[in-house]
Amino acid sequence: MSTIAVYPGTFDPITNGHTDLVERASKLFPSVIVAVAASHKKRPVVPHDLRISLAQNVLSHLPNVTVVGFDNLLTEFAASVDATVVIRGLRAVSDFEYEFQLANMNRVIAPEIESIFLTPSEKYSYISSTLVREIASLNGDFGKFVHPDVKRVLQEHYQTA
Numbered sequence: 001m002s003t004i005a006v007y008p009g010t011f012d013p014i015t016n017g018h019t020d021l022v023e024r025a026s027k028l029f030p031s032v033i034v035a036v037a038a039s040h041k042k043r044p045v046v047p048h049d050l051r052i053s054l055a056q057n058v059l060s061h062l063p064n065v066t067v068v069g070f071d072n073l074l075t076e077f078a079a080s081v082d083a084t085v086v087i088r089g090l091r092a093v094s095d096f097e098y099e100f101q102l103a104n105m106n107r108v109i110a111p112e113i114e115s116i117f118l119t120p121s122e123k124y125s126y127i128s129s130t131l132v133r134e135i136a137s138l139n140g141d142f143g144k145f146v147h148p149d150v151k152r153v154l155q156e157h158y159q160t161a
Helices: 016-028 048-058 074-080 093-109 129-137 148-160
Strands: 004-009 031-037 065-070 085-089 114-118
Touching (some): 004 016, 004 074, 016 085, 048 065, 048 148, 074 093, 085 093, 093 114, 129 148
Parallel strands (some): 004 031, 031 065, 085 114
């Protein structure tokens, strides 16, 4: 049986940092599922279906990566796709405390699922979806942080907002 890894997130929007982590994970695991969370609580800027579509396009060069949406507990989603690994990204030490707490909570809920932490390449370590949205909302140049399709979608969103 091959290991299935899930990389969950809101991906609002997917950034070059996310892509870097998925590329790294795709070399470690035979199957990686990028799970785009609906995350109604976070009130994403980009609609769920569009976030899924953008991630599919951005990651289409990786044959062992699948992108799907989900709207339930991560542990339930992981079990539904037979995943035994959850991948989480750590950009900075400040991410660790929250991610450590989340991993421990997930371990209590689903002890058969292991959390793995990956760090992005140094050149992407400062990129976050929040910062990209902020720059985009202020009409700044954010193109070097995202795929061109993501740039276009955010520009369209903030031009009409």
